[in-house]
Amino acid sequence: MSFRKQVYPFAVVLLLVFSCQSGSKLENVPVNQIKNQLKLLARNYNDTKALMNIQGQEVVTIRSLNSDGSLKLIPSKDWCSGFYAGSLWLAARLSGDAALEKLAREFTIPLEQEKYNGDTHDMGFKMMCSFGQGYRLTNDTAYRDILIQSAKTLTTRFNEKVGAFRSWDHNKDKWHFPVIIDNMMNLELLFWASKQTGDQLYYNIAVKHAETTLANHFRADNSSYHVVDYDTLTGAVIQKNTHQGYSDSSAWARGQAWGLYGYTMCYRESGIISFLYQAEKIADFILHHPNLPSDKIPYWDFDAPATPSRPRDVSAAAITASALYELAQFIPKKKDFYIQSAEHILKSLKSDYLSKPGENKGFLLGHSTGSFPQNSEIDVPINYADYYYLEALERQINFKKLK
Ligand code: GLY
Numbered sequence: 001m002s003f004r005k006q007v008y009p010f011a012v013v014l015l016l017v018f019s020c021q022s023g024s025k026l027e028n029v030p031v032n033q034i035k036n037q038l039k040l041l042a043r044n045y046n047d048t049k050a051l052m053n054i055q056g057q058e059v060v061t062i063r064s065l066n067s068d069g070s071l072k073l074i075p076s077k078d079w080c081s082g083f084y085a086g087s088l089w090l091a092a093r094l095s096g097d098a099a100l101e102k103l104a105r106e107f108t109i110p111l112e113q114e115k116y117n118g119d120t121h122d123m124g125f126k127m128m129c130s131f132g133q134g135y136r137l138t139n140d141t142a143y144r145d146i147l148i149q150s151a152k153t154l155t156t157r158f159n160e161k162v163g164a165f166r167s168w169d170h171n172k173d174k175w176h177f178p179v180i181i182d183n184m185m186n187l188e189l190l191f192w193a194s195k196q197t198g199d200q201l202y203y204n205i206a207v208k209h210a211e212t213t214l215a216n217h218f219r220a221d222n223s224s225y226h227v228v229d230y231d232t233l234t235g236a237v238i239q240k241n242t243h244q245g246y247s248d249s250s251a252w253a254r255g256q257a258w259g260l261y262g263y264t265m266c267y268r269e270s271g272i273i274s275f276l277y278q279a280e281k282i283a284d285f286i287l288h289h290p291n292l293p294s295d296k297i298p299y300w301d302f303d304a305p306a307t308p309s310r311p312r313d314v315s316a317a318a319i320t321a322s323a324l325y326e327l328a329q330f331i332p333k334k335k336d337f338y339i340q341s342a343e344h345i346l347k348s349l350k351s352d353y354l355s356k357p358g359e360n361k362g363f364l365l366g367h368s369t370g371s372f373p374q375n376s377e378i379d380v381p382i383n384y385a386d387y388y389y390l391e392a393l394e395r396q397i398n399f400k401k402l403k
Pocket of ligand 1: 182
């Protein structure tokens with residue numbers, strides 16, 4: 001009998017027993033709505049894809065909504081290609097719904113070719129959220145092999161002189177060797193591969209990248225630059241600026257969330273205390289910021305001008321909530337504050353940002369901002385907001401189980 005067959009039903013029964021016993025403890029988890037919305041997204045995907053296939057476009061999954069309200073579909077190379085599959089895996093785990101698990105497999109498999117794509121740093125986002133979540137649920141060794149090859153491919157982007165991974169290959173006229181704060185998220189794949197294979201190289205270069213980022217990305221107030229550009233001959237910093245933030249010196253909301261999540265995860269994987277201190281400092285920056293609205297859903301940039309139309313970024317809030325549940329375990333003296341903050345975010349998301357049944361083509365949450373300066377995906381549903389929302393709900397459930 002496979003691991004999945006032995007353990008998965010047990011996990012589902014545990015969750016159901018827990019749900020029945022605790023009742024109100026799951027009040028923030030709209031399980032049926034999540035299941036129905038994600039299934040609706042899959043149906044809408046099939047309808048839209050049929051049209052796009054006619055136009056000869058190679059698409060494999062869902063990312064967001066276009067400005068005309070239609071579904072935005074993407075190929076596997078898009079950095080967001082793993083999140084819908086990941087949401088399906090998380091929702092299957094949460095609900096025990098076999099149809100969701102079947103959909104999760106269907107949206108995961110077409111991403112396999114990305115294991116050889118060394119053109120971006122986004123391997124972790126694409127593969128850990130899809131195959132990684134799938135492996136966690138099913139223990140399917142084929143998924144494990146795909147993840148190990150993905151980690152191997154990612155190592156090709158590490159530069160010894162800089163001590164970091166090159167994030168982007170685009171805009172070569174602007175940056176020499178750009179490293180973005182988002183890149184912290186892709187280190188989790190390397191820590192995982194190190195444990196799976198016993199190869200210390202993955203661990204060493206993940207730690208080195210986190211150390212280099214710690215040295216150069218952060219300002220005195222513990223906010224971070226979005227992009228730091230390096231000279232590969234000397235390893236020196238050439239410039240610090242932004243791509244998706246309001247200005248070079250501003251605090252782009254999702255960047256702060258990636259940093260918080262990234263350093264919390266790096267501490268979990270390495271035990272290096274400076275990573276934990278940095279995560280704590282970032283949490284303090286976010287949660288005590290005077291421009292954080294009272295519902296704790298940030299505007300797209302903490303320094304964006306206070307215009308009436310200033311959009312929020314729900315994705316930054318979802319990532320922050322998920323990270324805070326983990327950080328709370330590591331800092332006992334601030335545990336209550338972090339948990340209360342995470343709960344506050346989840347409550348706000350459920351009451352004011354969750355799609356009504358059938359709304360937003362099936363996305364769970366509205367009101368994320370992809371890239372304001374590029375006028376791209378402003379105040380819309382985006383798949384990574386849904387993914388980190390589901391992960392935060394899972395972490396909330398696990399936290400309450402331990403209480
Ligand atoms: N990694 C790109 C973003 O957060 O938009």
